[in-house]
Amino acid sequence: MTTTTNPSQALPQRAGATIINGPWPTYSQFKGLPERERWVLYGSAKAYREALELQGFQMAESYDQFVRRVTAELEI
Template sequence: MQTAQDRKPLAGAEPSYRSFRHLPEPVRWQWYENAKRIRRGREAAGVEMTETYDEFIARVTRELEL
């Protein structure tokens, strides 16, 4: 049986937030905060992301037009 330490981290990109562009700016800022919280949770669980954190932030702010 594999333990958490034996498993290799998964690699993957965060989901796209483009579909939220049409929402009011305060709501888009909430989605920005949610995106960061989701990312932190995945990293804490050992998920290795393909984007650096800076790339992630740049992409999410671009997608949300913030």
């Protein structure tokens, strides 16, 4: 099943991939942590996204958009 929030926005996808609309989750609540912990969270966010993609999910947010968003939210 494929779902999008904006039907006029064509998203490239693999056949049968479920698109996860986002951004999700957000990390701005962690920006007050020490820098080292924020980098650990950034690594975890990337690993979580990769794990979902390996299971066949496709994010509506491009990888570049994801990296820009998460680094901005974590202020790194």
